[in-house]
Amino acid sequence: MREKQPERAQRLAHIGSWEWRVATDTVKWSEELYYINGRDPNSSAPGYKEMSSCYTEESWKRLSAVVTNALHNKESYEMT
Numbered sequence: 001m002r003e004k005q006p007e008r009a010q011r012l013a014h015i016g017s018w019e020w021r022v023a024t025d026t027v028k029w030s031e032e033l034y035y036i037n038g039r040d041p042n043s044s045a046p047g048y049k050e051m052s053s054c055y056t057e058e059s060w061k062r063l064s065a066v067v068t069n070a071l072h073n074k075e076s077y078e079m080t
Contacts, residue, residue, distance in 0.1 A: 007031060020048050022071065027051065 007030065010016055016033025020026070027045040034041040037054050046053075048067075052060045063079065070077040 018045065018051075020067075022048075 010030055010032040014032065014036065016036050017030045018033055019028045021028075025047045027048055029045040031041050034043075034045075045051075055063065066077050066079055
């Protein structure tokens, strides 16, 4: 079976991604993000607030501020 390009790129670069459905507090992780965080890809991803343990304190504060701003202004965001 042919690997999807975004998944292959994440695996090669050792980066992951996630998507958060605010209404249900459902988070979907890419397969690589499970590996980065040492979790079983067959398990459920943690909720948004639980993800804080996957970040340094400084990174989590930065991410939280950007997400809060995006929710407040009803706009998307991108971080690097």
